[in-house]
Amino acid sequence: MILTDDDIRGAIESGQIEITPFDDKQIQPASIDLRVGGQGITTTSKAVINVEDKGFFELRPGDFGIVLTLEKMRFDDSHTARIGLRSKYARKGIIATTGPQVDPGFNGRLKIGITNLSPHIASFPYQDDLITLEIHQLTKPCAKPYNGPYQNDDALSPEDITVVTEGDNIGFSRMLESLQSISRNVGELTKRVDQFTSQNEVIRQQNSHILWAVGMGAAFIGLLVIFK
Numbered sequence: 752m753i754l755t756d757d758d759i760r761g762a763i764e765s766g767q768i769e770i771t772p773f774d775d776k777q778i779q780p781a782s783i784d785l786r787v788g789g790q791g792i793t794t795t796s797k798a799v800i801n802v803e804d805k806g807f808f809e810l811r812p813g814d815f816g817i818v819l820t821l822e823k824m825r826f827d828d829s830h831t832a833r834i835g836l837r838s839k840y841a842r843k844g845i846i847a848t849t850g851p852q853v854d855p856g857f858n859g860r861l862k863i864g865i866t867n868l869s870p871h872i873a874s875f876p877y878q879d880d881l882i883t884l885e886i887h888q889l890t891k892p893c894a895k896p897y898n899g900p901y902q903n904d905d906a907l908s909p910e911d912i913t914v915v916t917e918g919d920n921i922g923f924s925r926m927l928e929s930l931q932s933i934s935r936n937v938g939e940l941t942k943r944v945d946q947f948t949s950q951n952e953v954i955r956q957q958n959s960h961i962l963w964a965v966g967m968g969a970a971f972i973g974l975l976v977i978f979k
Contacts, residue, residue: 752887752888753781753885753886753887754781754830754886754887754888755780755781756778756779756781758888759778759782759783759886760775760778762830762886762888766827767826767827767829767830768824768825768826768827768830768886769824770783770822770823771822771823771824772821772822773822777880779883781885782835782883782884782885782886783883783884783886784837784880784881784882784883784884785820785821785822785861785881785882785883785884786820786821786822786878786879786880786881787802787808787818787820787821787875787876787877787878787879787881788802788818788819788820788821788822788860788877789802789803789819789821789877790802790818790819790906790907791808791816791817791818791819791875791907792816792817792818792907792911792912792915792916793808793809793810793811793814793815793816793915794814794815794816794915794916795810795811795814796816797915797916798916799907799912802818802875802877803877805877806876806877807874807875807876807877808874808875808877809872809873809874810845810865810866810867810875811867811872812867812869812870812871812872813866813867813868814867815848815864815865815866815915816864816865816866816915817862817863817864817865817907817911817914817915818862818863818865818875818881819860819861819862819863819906819907820860820861820863820881820882821878822860823859823860823905824853824857824858824859824860824861825857825858826853826854826855826856826858827855827856827892828855828856828892828893828896829855829888829889829891829892830855830886830887830888830889831852831853831854831855831886831887831889832852832853832885832886832887833851833852833884833885833887834847834849834850834851834852834853834861834882834883834884835847835882835883835884835885836865836881836882836883837880837881837882837883839880840865840873840875840881843871843873844867844868844869844871844873845865845866845867845868845869845873846865846866846868847863847864847865847882848865848866849861849863849864849882853884854896854897854899855889855892855893855896855897856893856896856897856898857897857901857902858902858903859902859903859904859905860904860905860906861882862901862904862907862911
């Protein structure tokens with residue numbers, strides 16, 4: 752069963768779900784939005800960014816990054832949630848590469864992987880709505896609640912940093928930069944060829960005028976010789 756806005760409030764009030772910090776304004780008709788948190792890292796930055804101090808987190812074209820959610824959450828063994836990127840970012844060419852759901856029993860902050868597929872720098876202000884959770888209640892509690900490697904995570908781990916700074920995702924950003932550089936070089940070369948062609952045309956016209964003048968002069972001299 753998908754929880755409605757009142758169902759979500761009820762699950763939080765009863766302690767079945769904990770979300771900290773909680774703001775009722777984040778609750779939508781059948782979901783709850785989570786915001787950009789205090790830590791992030793990108794393939795370009797190669798270092799953890801203090802998003803709270805800087806005020807925003809940004810991705811260059813082709814960049815991959817990981818950013819924490821502001822909210823820390825705890826789900827009991829009878830609730831799960833589906834994760835989706837806010838449409839305002841999806842329309843800008845951003846894709847989220849995080850897991851598809853929050854498992855029952857999860858406790859911690861979510862680490863959201865995002866990639867910028869647009870040709871423009873994408874900015875993510877601190878505490879801006881980033882993802883939405885569609886919360887489901889199971890027909891019965893699960894037999895084995897989540898207890899995986901991301902349990903109780905509250906910050907980016909050394910493994911997260913290594914994945915971003917040394918992973919294959921770096922190649923895509925550099926590839927775009929290379930293509931942009933090639934495009935600029937081709938444009939400059941085309942401009943120079945056009946200038947060269949234009950200069951040659953001017954020289955050709957000047958030579959044509961000179962030949963015409965020489966021809967007319969020779970004809971005039973010929974006439975003078977004939978009628979002398």
